[in-house]
Amino acid sequence: MNLNFSDEQNLLRDSVSRFCTSDYDFETRMKSVNSDSGFSKEHWKLFADLGWLAVPFDEELGGLGGDVLDLSILFEEFGKSIVVEPYLANVVLAGGVLKRSGFDKKDEYLSSIVSGEKQFSLANYEPEKGYNLENIETVLDDKGLLNGTKSTVLNAPNADYFIVFSKKGDDFCFSLVSKDAEGLNLKSYKTYDGFVSGELTFENCKPEAIIQEKDALNNLEEVMKDAIVCISAEAVGAMEKCYRLTIEYTQQREQFGSPLSKFQALQHRMVDMFMETEYTKSFLLKVLATEDKDEKTKLIYGLKNQISKSGKLVGEEAVQLHGGMGVTEEMSIGHYLKRLMVIANIFGSADFYLQKYINS
Amino acid sequence: MDLNFSKEDLDFQSEVREFLDKEYPKHIKEKMDNGDDLTRDEIVEWHKVVAKKGWMGHSWPVEHGGTGWDATKKYIYLRELAMEGCPMFIPFGLQMVAPVIWTFGSQKQKDYFLPRILNFDDWWCQGYSEPGSGSDLASLKCKAEKDGDEYVINGQKTWTTLGQHADWIFVLVRTDDSGKKQEGITFILVDMKTPGVSVKPIITIDGDHEVNEVWFDNVRVPAENVVGEPGQGWTYAKFLLFHERTSIAGAPQLRRGLRGLVKRAEKIFHNDSPLSEDPFFKSKVAQIELDLSALEMTELRGLAAEREGKGPGAESSLLKIKGTELQQRLTSLALEAAGHEALPFGGPYGFKDQEVSSSKAAQLTAAKYLNFRKVTIYGGTNEIQKNIIAKAVLGL
Numbered sequence: 001m002n003l004n005f006s007d008e009q010n011l012l013r014d015s016v017s018r019f020c021t022s023d024y025d026f027e028t029r030m031k032s033v034n035s036d037s038g039f040s041k042e043h044w045k046l047f048a049d050l051g052w053l054a055v056p057f058d059e060e061l062g063g064l065g066g067d068v069l070d071l072s073i074l075f076e077e078f079g080k081s082i083v084v085e086p087y088l089a090n091v092v093l094a095g096g097v098l099k100r101s102g103f104d105k106k107d108e109y110l111s112s113i114v115s116g117e118k119q120f121s122l123a124n125y126e127p128e129k130g131y132n133l134e135n136i137e138t139v140l141d142d143k144g145l146l147n148g149t150k151s152t153v154l155n156a157p158n159a160d161y162f163i164v165f166s167k168k169g170d171d172f173c174f175s176l177v178s179k180d181a182e183g184l185n186l187k188s189y190k191t192y193d194g195f196v197s198g199e200l201t202f203e204n205c206k207p208e209a210i211i212q213e214k215d216a217l218n219n220l221e222e223v224m225k226d227a228i229v230c231i232s233a234e235a236v237g238a239m240e241k242c243y244r245l246t247i248e249y250t251q252q253r254e255q256f257g258s259p260l261s262k263f264q265a266l267q268h269r270m271v272d273m274f275m276e277t278e279y280t281k282s283f284l285l286k287v288l289a290t291e292d293k294d295e296k297t298k299l300i301y302g303l304k305n306q307i308s309k310s311g312k313l314v315g316e317e318a319v320q321l322h323g324g325m326g327v328t329e330e331m332s333i334g335h336y337l338k339r340l341m342v343i344a345n346i347f348g349s350a351d352f353y354l355q356k357y358i359n360s
Numbered sequence: 361m362d363l364n365f366s367k368e369d370l371d372f373q374s375e376v377r378e379f380l381d382k383e384y385p386k387h388i389k390e391k392m393d394n395g396d397d398l399t400r401d402e403i404v405e406w407h408k409v410v411a412k413k414g415w416m417g418h419s420w421p422v423e424h425g426g427t428g429w430d431a432t433k434k435y436i437y438l439r440e441l442a443m444e445g446c447p448m449f450i451p452f453g454l455q456m457v458a459p460v461i462w463t464f465g466s467q468k469q470k471d472y473f474l475p476r477i478l479n480f481d482d483w484w485c486q487g488y489s490e491p492g493s494g495s496d497l498a499s500l501k502c503k504a505e506k507d508g509d510e511y512v513i514n515g516q517k518t519w520t521t522l523g524q525h526a527d528w529i530f531v532l533v534r535t536d537d538s539g540k541k542q543e544g545i546t547f548i549l550v551d552m553k554t555p556g557v558s559v560k561p562i563i564t565i566d567g568d569h570e571v572n573e574v575w576f577d578n579v580r581v582p583a584e585n586v587v588g589e590p591g592q593g594w595t596y597a598k599f600l601l602f603h604e605r606t607s608i609a610g611a612p613q614l615r616r617g618l619r620g621l622v623k624r625a626e627k628i629f630h631n632d633s634p635l636s637e638d639p640f641f642k643s644k645v646a647q648i649e650l651d652l653s654a655l656e657m658t659e660l661r662g663l664a665a666e667r668e669g670k671g672p673g674a675e676s677s678l679l680k681i682k683g684t685e686l687q688q689r690l691t692s693l694a695l696e697a698a699g700h701e702a703l704p705f706g707g708p709y710g711f712k713d714q715e716v717s718s719s720k721a722a723q724l725t726a727a728k729y730l731n732f733r734k735v736t737i738y739g740g741t742n743e744i745q746k747n748i749i750a751k752a753v754l755g756l
Binding site: 347 | 489494495563565629631640688692695696698700701702704705715717718726727730733734736737738741746
């Protein structure tokens with residue numbers, strides 16, 4: 001048994017951590033959030049230059065050939081600063097599908113992710129269809145035209161390309177649609193955590209290419225499992241920051257002639273936040289260290305359940321202990337809660353995954 | 361003991377329903393049902409409708425123009441309004457400053473302010489908290505110095521709800537800092553139009569502008585606007601807070617909110633069957649329902665005690681804690697039910713109208729969840745309420 005990270009992994013963590021602590025303060029983040037694209041192009045270029053956008057891809061592509069463990073290191077550090085740049089959408093979701101597909105031109109597109117030149121989004125969920133991945137109606141018909149609606153398309157307003165999950169005959173498939181394709185309509189919006197997202201409608205829209213026709217659902221399932229691990233790691237980082245910020249705040253805020261941190265009732269609340277964070281981190285590591293595929297899948301469902309509960313608890317407590325200041329837009333702590341609540345509820349709720357855990 | 365309504369009570373219930381049916385303005389109802397924000401004028405319009413009916417003083421004594429209803433009637437009335445989804449009454453005049461004025465105020469103050477409050481001629485707001493004085497309210501520093509027949513106020517208040525709409529503010533000011541911090545606090549009424557009063561918005565995490573900072577820069581206020589004795593403001597402030605806390609339990613609103621969520625859940629699919637049939641969801645709904653029954657009964661007990669002349673005491677802290685916890689459980693469950701359909705969010709980040717497929721009800725759950733983080737903080741945090749119960753009820 002070895003619970004240590006490798007030297008390369010520690011280097012990656014240090015590098016991301018350095019960026020987040022020295023170049024990504026709350027003000028910088030909010031500048032990105034309040035911009036039209038919702039992220040900073042300079043940061044994105046830096047991510048590319050530092051090789052972060054290549055982490056999970058093959059070495060021929062300039063990648064590190066990393067796996068979800070490497071990604072989780074990066075996400076945990078991102079979570080501490082609630083980094084809003086669209087890493088999940090590009091690298092984990094869209095890149096994850098491309099990487100696992102048999103698409104003959106995939107290297108070309110993956111290279112453009114790695115270099116940061118092009119932006120991608122994965123479009124799989126549909127309005128009011130819930131979280132079961134196969135519960136979709138969008139169809140790629142015999143004439144090779146797409147029809148349907150896709151919702152919760154993370155990073156959609158920035159995407160140059162959409163990877164679209166649809167039905168095709170009796171099976172599922174992935175196709176690649178350019179943002180300029182005819183018959184594609186995009187409605188953009190910001191999400192309550194300050195990220196950008198969108199809804200797509202396809203009306204006889206011709207994809208640029210078909211990426212995968214066989215085992216597409218299986219590909220998507222694998223990608224979503226990676227995504228759950230990544231946002232869970234992000235949540236762990238955010239939770240850690242939440243209790244640290246809360247300790248800091250209660251140490252300097254004085255009421256009744258003493259710092260709030262001296263009140264035992266509040267100390268116990270912070271201890272609970274700390275324990276919940278550590279406990280969740282253990283769960284995450286358990287998932288990462290598990291090798292048996294079925295066992296790992298089951299644990300990932302459990303992880304999403306755990307993260308949804310613990311992220312909510314820690315985020316809400318952090319806001320509560322900040323008092324009135326905690327609910328203001330100008331203070332960072334409320335933004336941690338928002339991101340934790342989005343993480344708790346995207347890709348499926350705590351209950352949805354508890355049910356999957358029980359059934360698997 | 362009898363939980364059934366008498367014939368008289370049932371008649372009264374019909375009367376309230378008939379009133380709402382006829383007088384609740386349709387354009388306001390539509391907005392409320394839709395979850396849209398009301399304008400200042402619309403909020404005033406609603407209060408005036410109620411005032412015209414003579415039902416504003418539902419918890420006021422008859423001698424000041426109140427209805428003189430017993431606990432059951434008051435309960436029925438507030439429940440019917442809430443179940444119909446009517447706008448909440450702005451409590452700062454009606455439920456907060458009015459009892460202070462009729463209990464401690466001068467005859468002149470009673471004669472001038474009480475009828476105007478009852479008719480909603482003035483919109484009141486609250487000047488209590490300061491940046492450095494939240495839970496420890498008595499440490500407040502906003503200063504008022506006597507100058508002839510006037511007080512001159514300098515300092516800052518914060519978390520003033522809807523201060524941007526207000527005509528009057530009741531303010532706790534420090535008139536003496538020589539003794540204990542609870543001494544030397546004065547309760548004073550200030551016209552918001554007085555030169556030197558300024559209001560600055562605070563944007564909250566739901567993107568809303570609901571609370572404000574209120575600044576006082578050499579604001580000159582007639583000394584006759586002091587309520588009761590100068591220096592005795594802390595006593596009045598605490599008296600008012602007990603009233604504030606009873607009115608924020610919100611059991612009927614919870615009942616309506618829960619009913620709405622259960623109905624929406626029939627059409628929400630997280631997996632292959634509607635959420636309303638999901639055992640986990642049903643269990644959460646049932647638990648909220650059970651707690652709500654206990655909350656309602658606790659509220660009724662409080663009303664009955666009030667009727668017997670036992671004014672709201674430290675027990676109102678219990679209602680505040682339990683009521684607000686339940687409000688947060690409900691808004692949180694609504695957000696969870698909406699799931700990723702709740703993502704589109706105008707809020708502070710632009711994109712005001714999200715003309716996407718997800719329903720407006722779903723989109724609103726995020727803002728509501730975030731807005732309701734405040735309820736366990738305002739009116740004295742729930743932690744402070746527990747201190748009050750420990751000290752005043754349990755004698756610890």
